[in-house]
Amino acid sequence: MARNSHDLGKLALELRNLGRRVETASIDLASNEITTSLKELLGRGLIPSVVINNAGAAYTGSLAEMELEHWQWLLQLNLTSVFQVFQAVIPILRISGGGLIINVSSHAARKAFPEWGAYCTTKAALESLTRCIAEEERTNGIRACTLTLGAVDSPLWGTNSVCSNFDRRAMLPLEQAAAALVYLAQQPSTQVVEDLTLMPATGAL
Known part of the structure; x- marks a missing residue:
């Protein structure tokens, strides 16, 4: 989790360097796209x-x-x-x-x-x-x-x-x-x- 896409990408890179599989998505929780974006993220297999x-x-x-x-x-x-x-x-x-x-x-x-x-x-x-x-x-x-x-x-x-x-x-x-x-x-x-x-x-x- 992160407050913006830049911080999220930085965290994901740190975790991947530790050998972890990481999937990310930047979702505006004030928008109407939450459900669609989360379903797409969950569809990646994790x-x-x-x-x-x-x-x-x-x-x-x-x-x-x-x-x-x-x-x-x-x-x-x-x-x-x-x-x-x-x-x-x-x-x-x-x-x-x-x-x-x-x-x-x-x-x-x-x-x-x-x-x-x-x-x-x-x-x-x-x-x-x-x-x-x-x-x-x-x-x-x-x-x-x-x-x-x-x-x-x-x-x-x-x-x-x-x-x-x-x-x-x-x-x-x-x-x-x-x-x-x-x-x-x-x-x-x-x-x-x-x-x-x-x-x-x-x-x-």
Whole structure:
């Protein structure tokens, strides 16, 4: 996974140099091409055992003044795209005998923050979606869980849709969030960590 095609290509090259087979696709999760692009990617012969939904965005601003197009954009990226990915991969996971879906959530799913209402809503819905997927697909050997994160020092804070003055030095490093994902992915098929919550030692910022 990567935020842009350049970073994705760089990561793929590093993995191929380690002797790994890597297939990539650049997909705009805000577009209507998700399902078609994913089916093309899955048709290349690799069967995923772990699917991680980590893409997302944030928006800061009053709910009362938020434009509908911004609301719909955030819902698409943080929630609907996860549903679309799920629908694209579920047939192949069922055929292969199971797998693990990890959805990256936020502690904002459980705590309301002023000016972050839209983001809180999408993450709360994502948690519920994950639990529903887990229940519906349990008999197919498919597990679903969430990685719930506090503030992570990621490129999200430099986007135009976010306005904040948090001390990024107090945030979780990207490497710690990645390590938590690896931990979840390495759980044996006989068990599942339904949610792993990782927070900065300083608490919510």
